[in-house]
Amino acid sequence: MALPPVEELKAQIEAGVPGASATVIPNGSPSAQHSLLLDHAHARAVAEFLRNHNEWRLDYCTLVTGVDWPDTETSEKIKVKKLVKAADGTESEQEVDEVRKTKVPGYLEAVYHLFSMEKKHGQVVLRLRTRNRTDDTHVPSLTPVWRGAEFQEREAFDLYGIVFDGHPDLRRILMWDGFKDYPMRKDYVPPADEIPVVETHS
Amino acid sequence: MADELKDLKIELSKNGIFTTTLEELYNWGRKNSVWPLTFGLACCAIEMIATTMARYDLARFGAEVFRPSPRQADLIIVSGTVTKKMAPQVVRLYNQMPEPKYVIAMGACAISGGPFRDGYNVLKGIDRYIPVDVHIPGCPPRPEALIHAFMTLQKKIDEQALAGSTRPRHLQKDLPSEFPVPAFGEHGLEPPQNNDVFHEAAGNPLKVIQ
Numbered sequence: 209m210a211l212p213p214v215e216e217l218k219a220q221i222e223a224g225v226p227g228a229s230a231t232v233i234p235n236g237s238p239s240a241q242h243s244l245l246l247d248h249a250h251a252r253a254v255a256e257f258l259r260n261h262n263e264w265r266l267d268y269c270t271l272v273t274g275v276d277w278p279d280t281e282t283s284e285k286i287k288v289k290k291l292v293k294a295a296d297g298t299e300s301e302q303e304v305d306e307v308r309k310t311k312v313p314g315y316l317e318a319v320y321h322l323f324s325m326e327k328k329h330g331q332v333v334l335r336l337r338t339r340n341r342t343d344d345t346h347v348p349s350l351t352p353v354w355r356g357a358e359f360q361e362r363e364a365f366d367l368y369g370i371v372f373d374g375h376p377d378l379r380r381i382l383m384w385d386g387f388k389d390y391p392m393r394k395d396y397v398p399p400a401d402e403i404p405v406v407e408t409h410s
Numbered sequence: 411m412a413d414e415l416k417d418l419k420i421e422l423s424k425n426g427i428f429t430t431t432l433e434e435l436y437n438w439g440r441k442n443s444v445w446p447l448t449f450g451l452a453c454c455a456i457e458m459i460a461t462t463m464a465r466y467d468l469a470r471f472g473a474e475v476f477r478p479s480p481r482q483a484d485l486i487i488v489s490g491t492v493t494k495k496m497a498p499q500v501v502r503l504y505n506q507m508p509e510p511k512y513v514i515a516m517g518a519c520a521i522s523g524g525p526f527r528d529g530y531n532v533l534k535g536i537d538r539y540i541p542v543d544v545h546i547p548g549c550p551p552r553p554e555a556l557i558h559a560f561m562t563l564q565k566k567i568d569e570q571a572l573a574g575s576t577r578p579r580h581l582q583k584d585l586p587s588e589f590p591v592p593a594f595g596e597h598g599l600e601p602p603q604n605n606d607v608f609h610e611a612a613g614n615p616l617k618v619i620q
Contacts (some may be wrong), residue, residue: 382531384495388596391530398530399598 211264211329214242224261225253233335243319243333248348251336252374255353258322258332266322266332269350272360274368275317276393278341283309314341316370320350320357338370341393349375367392433572441567442472444512444560447483449503452490454517454550461553471560480506485563487556488542491519491526492533494599498591504540505588509580512567514559515542518549525549538603540589541579 211217218230221244228250233243246254258266285305292302316338323330336347349372351358361372362381369390372378380387389396419429450458462468462476477483480503492500504513515536518524526532536542543566544559551559570578579585589607592599 382495384594386594386596389530396530398528399602 211332214244214332217332218244221254221257225250225257228254230254241331241333243335245335245337248336248346251334251348252350252353255334255350259353263327264329264332265324265326266330267354268323268325268330269320269354269357270323270331271319271321272350272357272364273319274364274370274392275319276341276368277314277317278394279314280312281309282312283307315339316341316345316368318347318361318364318370318372320354322354345369346371346373348373349378351375366390369393436572437568437570440510441564444471444473444484444563444567445475445477445482446473446485446487447480447503447507448476448478449486450489451492451496451500452517452519454489454520457550457553458487458489458516458556461556466553466557468557468560471557471564473560480504481508483507484510485512485514487514487516488520488536489516490550491524492536493531494533495531495594497533497536497539497599498593500536501539501589501591505591509587510578511580511587512544512563513540513542514544514546514556514563516546516556516559517551518547521545521547533599538608539592541607 212220214232218232221230222228229247231245233245235241235243258264284307286308287303288306289301290304291299292304293299318336320334320336321330322332322334334350338345338347347370349357349361351361351372352374358376359381361370361375362378364370365372365375365378366380366382367390379385383391391398422429450456460466462474468474473485480486484507486500486504486507488500504511513536515521519526519532520536521542523529523532523534527534533539537545544562546555546559548555572581580587586606589604590601592601592604594600
């Protein structure tokens with residue numbers, strides 16, 4: 209049996225795992241690889257549900273990766289009523305254009321790609337999001353469900369700083385232990401003394 | 411004076427008398443028996459291996475004996491990408507080689523970081539930590555380029571003086587034969603370069619001096 213569309217998956221997950229909530233993240237590109245955003249509290253239970261499901265058997269996690277979504281700022285023009293002083297000294301209420309800026313906090317994301325070796329189908333894409341990019345970068349680890357995720361979660365921890373709670377051996381894997389930065393984050397700046405000085409003729 | 415001696419030598423050889431100097435004899439021996447270290451880092455190493463095999467045959471130049479120990483090697487061919495994690499080991503291998511010792515930096519990565527120069531994990535040229543004798547551009551350089559680099563090194567060895575102020579490093583007691591091994595820092599290697607070795611204008615192809 210082939211995998212159902214992602215909306216059907218979401219409905220079955222929410223019916224099969226009590227209390228779990230999954231959000232469909234649509235993918236507008238032609239590939240239409242829609243994904244499911246899981247909540248932290250039930251992510252592990254949902255993962256086990258997907259792996260053990262009799263018809264789906266998503267027993268193979270091919271990929272774990274990180275995505276950095278930086279803080280963004282949206283600005284919108286709104287009309288505000290304000291007291292405006294005219295040239296002759298009289299005050300009157302008028303509508304004035306103002307730009308309101310809203311800061312949207314960023315987050316880090318762990319993405320899992322699931323396939324089934326047994327049923328020969330796939331893929332299902334799961335996402336887990338941290339609360340922010342600074343002090344709460346935790347997501348639950350899915351290594352206890354798919355052992356193959358171990359090194360890739362370590363890599364996401366190493367390069368993005370996503371902390372996987374419940375990971376059996378969460379250490380840096382590519383960079384050395386004393387390294388402090390997360391080089392794949394979008395705001396990473398390499399050490400200044402390594403950047404070449406390029407002087408050109410003006 | 412040197413030219414007069416050379417002319418005299420040629421003149422003598424025309425009359426069946428062979429003359430040489432200790433320096434010439436010594437360098438002739440050294441340059442034709444350079445033992446490289448069995449050491450490769452990335453895809454350039456595959457070209458280095460090809461250079462030693464039958465088709466290109468580096469043995470013609472007396473460098474077929476790749477030694478598995480730095481204690482027995484004269485030349486380290488830095489063939490490939492030097493990651494920051496690997497750089498201390500490369501410097502340590504160089505330090506373990508006995509003098510006189512030579513370095514060929516093979517390929518874009520080894521001379522400057524190459525395509526990974528803007529990355530966070532690759533050293534921007536091994537000449538930041540150890541003195542390089544011959545740089546080879548290319549990605550990867552063909553075996554002919556390595557042979558050319560090797561011939562360039564042979565020429566360099568041939569021209570080294572045994573005495574006088576221009577004599578090479580290994581004949582000057584006060585010059586170092588070992589160089590500091592960089593340490594893993596919080597943001598990168600510390601120090602980012604050894605200023606006694608690294609000459610930015612020469613070693614940095616991106617720097618344009620006005």
